Amino acid sequence: MRAPLLLLFLGAAAGPQDLEPQVLELVTKMGEDDIDVADQAAAELQKIGPPALPALRECARKRHGDLKLRLDELVRKIERGEKVRKAVGRVPRVTARFQDRPVSEILEEISKQSGVRVEGRDVPAEARASLAAEDAPVWKAIDELCRGHGGLMYTFTPKRVLVKPAPYRDLPRVFDRGFMFFLDTINWTRSFNGGAHSYFHAQAAVAWPPGVRPISGALLLDELTDDKNTDLLQAANGGNVWYGRSANANPQDEGTILLPLNHQPPTPPAEDATALSRFKGKVALKFALEMKRTISIQDPLGQRAASEKYGKTTLQMRAWKRKGKEVRLDLSLTSFRRPNEMNQPWDGNFAGRIVLVDPAGKTYTGRPEQQGSSSSGGTEGYTITQNFAMTFAVPESTAVASLDWIEPTEVEEVVIPFDFKGVPLQ
Amino acid sequence: MTRLALLAALLAQEPAPGGVEGDLAGKVDEKNPAAAFEALAALVALPPERRAEVAAAAEKLPPFYKDVLRSELKLRDALGEHFGKEVRVTLKGESRTAVGHLGEITKQTGLRIEPGYGLRERAGDPFALDLQNATFMAALADLCARTKQYPMMYNSPHVTLNPSAMEVRSFCYRNFGLFLTNVSFYKKVNFGGPAPWTCQFWCMPIADPGVKVVSWKSQTRVLEAVTDKGVRLEGGRHDAPSAIQHADDDPLPPGAARNASCTVLLQIPGTIPEKLARLRLVATAVVARATRDYAVTRFGGPEKAKAEDDLFEVAVPETEGGQPYQPEITVLVRPKKLMPAELVALPVGFEVKYKDAGDGQTWFQTKTVDGAVEYRVRWWPFNYGNPRDNKRVLESVKISIPTDVVDRPLYAEFTDIPLK
Numbered sequence: 001m002r003a004p005l006l007l008l009f010l011g012a013a014a015g016p017q018d019l020e021p022q023v024l025e026l027v028t029k030m031g032e033d034d035i036d037v038a039d040q041a042a043a044e045l046q047k048i049g050p051p052a053l054p055a056l057r058e059c060a061r062k063r064h065g066d067l068k069l070r071l072d073e074l075v076r077k078i079e080r081g082e083k084v085r086k087a088v089g090r091v092p093r094v095t096a097r098f099q100d101r102p103v104s105e106i107l108e109e110i111s112k113q114s115g116v117r118v119e120g121r122d123v124p125a126e127a128r129a130s131l132a133a134e135d136a137p138v139w140k141a142i143d144e145l146c147r148g149h150g151g152l153m154y155t156f157t158p159k160r161v162l163v164k165p166a167p168y169r170d171l172p173r174v175f176d177r178g179f180m181f182f183l184d185t186i187n188w189t190r191s192f193n194g195g196a197h198s199y200f201h202a203q204a205a206v207a208w209p210p211g212v213r214p215i216s217g218a219l220l221l222d223e224l225t226d227d228k229n230t231d232l233l234q235a236a237n238g239g240n241v242w243y244g245r246s247a248n249a250n251p252q253d254e255g256t257i258l259l260p261l262n263h264q265p266p267t268p269p270a271e272d273a274t275a276l277s278r279f280k281g282k283v284a285l286k287f288a289l290e291m292k293r294t295i296s297i298q299d300p301l302g303q304r305a306a307s308e309k310y311g312k313t314t315l316q317m318r319a320w321k322r323k324g325k326e327v328r329l330d331l332s333l334t335s336f337r338r339p340n341e342m343n344q345p346w347d348g349n350f351a352g353r354i355v356l357v358d359p360a361g362k363t364y365t366g367r368p369e370q371q372g373s374s375s376s377g378g379t380e381g382y383t384i385t386q387n388f389a390m391t392f393a394v395p396e397s398t399a400v401a402s403l404d405w406i407e408p409t410e411v412e413e414v415v416i417p418f419d420f421k422g423v424p425l426q
Numbered sequence: 427m428t429r430l431a432l433l434a435a436l437l438a439q440e441p442a443p444g445g446v447e448g449d450l451a452g453k454v455d456e457k458n459p460a461a462a463f464e465a466l467a468a469l470v471a472l473p474p475e476r477r478a479e480v481a482a483a484a485e486k487l488p489p490f491y492k493d494v495l496r497s498e499l500k501l502r503d504a505l506g507e508h509f510g511k512e513v514r515v516t517l518k519g520e521s522r523t524a525v526g527h528l529g530e531i532t533k534q535t536g537l538r539i540e541p542g543y544g545l546r547e548r549a550g551d552p553f554a555l556d557l558q559n560a561t562f563m564a565a566l567a568d569l570c571a572r573t574k575q576y577p578m579m580y581n582s583p584h585v586t587l588n589p590s591a592m593e594v595r596s597f598c599y600r601n602f603g604l605f606l607t608n609v610s611f612y613k614k615v616n617f618g619g620p621a622p623w624t625c626q627f628w629c630m631p632i633a634d635p636g637v638k639v640v641s642w643k644s645q646t647r648v649l650e651a652v653t654d655k656g657v658r659l660e661g662g663r664h665d666a667p668s669a670i671q672h673a674d675d676d677p678l679p680p681g682a683a684r685n686a687s688c689t690v691l692l693q694i695p696g697t698i699p700e701k702l703a704r705l706r707l708v709a710t711a712v713v714a715r716a717t718r719d720y721a722v723t724r725f726g727g728p729e730k731a732k733a734e735d736d737l738f739e740v741a742v743p744e745t746e747g748g749q750p751y752q753p754e755i756t757v758l759v760r761p762k763k764l765m766p767a768e769l770v771a772l773p774v775g776f777e778v779k780y781k782d783a784g785d786g787q788t789w790f791q792t793k794t795v796d797g798a799v800e801y802r803v804r805w806w807p808f809n810y811g812n813p814r815d816n817k818r819v820l821e822s823v824k825i826s827i828p829t830d831v832v833d834r835p836l837y838a839e840f841t842d843i844p845l846k
Binding site (some may be wrong): 153154155156157158159160167169170171172182183185187188189190191192193194196203205258260319321372387424425426 | 612613615620669670671
């Protein structure tokens, strides 16, 4: 038993050089006429992943024809897989066994293992709880802790999770890889002033692993019906989708773990509806695999105002102010969209980052503050402008070499499906 | 009949059993709440030496009005001069447009009433108002009812009028008016238990210049609500917590801004009723018994733009923020005897004037900075008729800090309120 385990250990720890013979053997099999053998070899190489890359690249360089094409494609797949893994993050997991321990102790352990800031808020010092979690995603562990206690409930802020004394609420939710999607509240308003009006919207949110940051998120519903058989998605255009981006989970904001997502369907429930019989759809999160500096305004503080353009995007600095280490810029970001682009989730445009760069190349990210937006256009397309201020902390003695717009050039979409049945409306 | 005339008439009559107090108490009848509150106000206005007779008359009142009278007498004793002197107007039957009547009221009272969008644009036909020494509030309520507007005092010493989608129901008492508008019904399901419909009214409180109200508590307390079918409704609460807190920082403590509206919440079991037959509630005004005012008129650097006394140091370090049509300034207030967190909880008021821009309103955000409180004050004009892109020239900033505030409960009663 020991020998195979030893070999397994050695295999797991093997570096790229140790893998070279194995890679060469599999590349040879990829060149065989038997398609099943060739495909199996490619799959095993993809499973080895990044450690196989040096040898694979060398093999691809030396080969020709169809095999070279397949090797190049395999290298691209593994490289992309690595980028995706870095962009989307690992699943933060928790393994812990606590029986009737102080809540603060359990939260501290969850934070330590997962890297997520989980804090008690107004939890009495003497409060105790239990948790049995075995390699559980962190969001599930927090939910289990609160559910088991019954008198604790979690609240997400943009950058952390607060656990407060409150009756536990069993929210409709899914845990998927490192993500958690949940329905927070359903809000239904009716008024009769100047005619009958009904507004119905669902407030939901998606949480992701710490250290990563999607550039956009969208809540897309496939089915939304009430228990009176009303199709809430029925509308002339086939359904209304609300693309969520909270001002507090802006891509400019480092360290966020949450994106609130709202959905307002075109049709409200029937007046006497008591539940949503089906709330089914998916959350689509986009992650930037590569970011590229596309706009750079040189020496911004040496000018009163400035503007630069790249493609459909224009970055305008309308004014600036510097006081001590605080640099505040009034900015406008303008993008042009064609009509068929208007109903797509935002990607690229407005999904980038604005940074200041000093002469040594160090970048500084800012704190944004929305000031308003406008759009104009017609059949040819729309010009959308967002106005905002950004405040940067730059040491007083440090010059500012440039103001840059960095936008995603390669994007990966992560889809989180959900299917909630019998969601109460009362 | 105005209250002074009523009192004078009663005092001129032959004494009746129960005296003046008894006569006034006899007019307190729930069939006519407006007359009832007029009579109650007259009872409260009687000289202190008649207090024993007033107390005796109070015993004979229906329970709700007894509570009102007792509360008002207690407040009169506690607040003294801050109980307020009514502001009165006389509109002698001249025919004017609504805007014309507002102008006349402003001329007589000094309280500007800004006609909002819609009323400015459509002057309407002139009409006559015949109000003899009426309270400012009664005159305002009359105009609002005729023009289907509701009034609001939003972070400004002036009143603005706004179009109402429903008939505005008003309650007037002495220096105060409450205006019910914009009823809606909501339910918030947060998966923590039953979520019935809640009826919500905007309740716009107005105080005339005779009493120094600096803010209002945001929620009213419902004492009684009965539908047209005789169903009694309980007061509602905003208590459906969310699992999402949109800001990482903790929300500001309550009382950080001058609240300009209240809400009335009612729980609705079952189907939504057509009307409320009666609604009795208590709104709470925050009255300032002492205020420190600071005026800054010279700008161009922190050393010049400053004012101070033994309690506060006030500076205006930034005057160039925001957009031309919504400029923003920064005001820094350093308390000398309070903690910054205590200052944040006070309803500080700002009056900002820009050259040739007319009057306007303000809104602000706060944060504590090195032992001081920083207010980022945004201003916009009542009338956007001025060119929006012109750079504004700041003329003056007045900061009012109430240093001694007290809650002033206001009992109110409405009848025949349409919900649909």
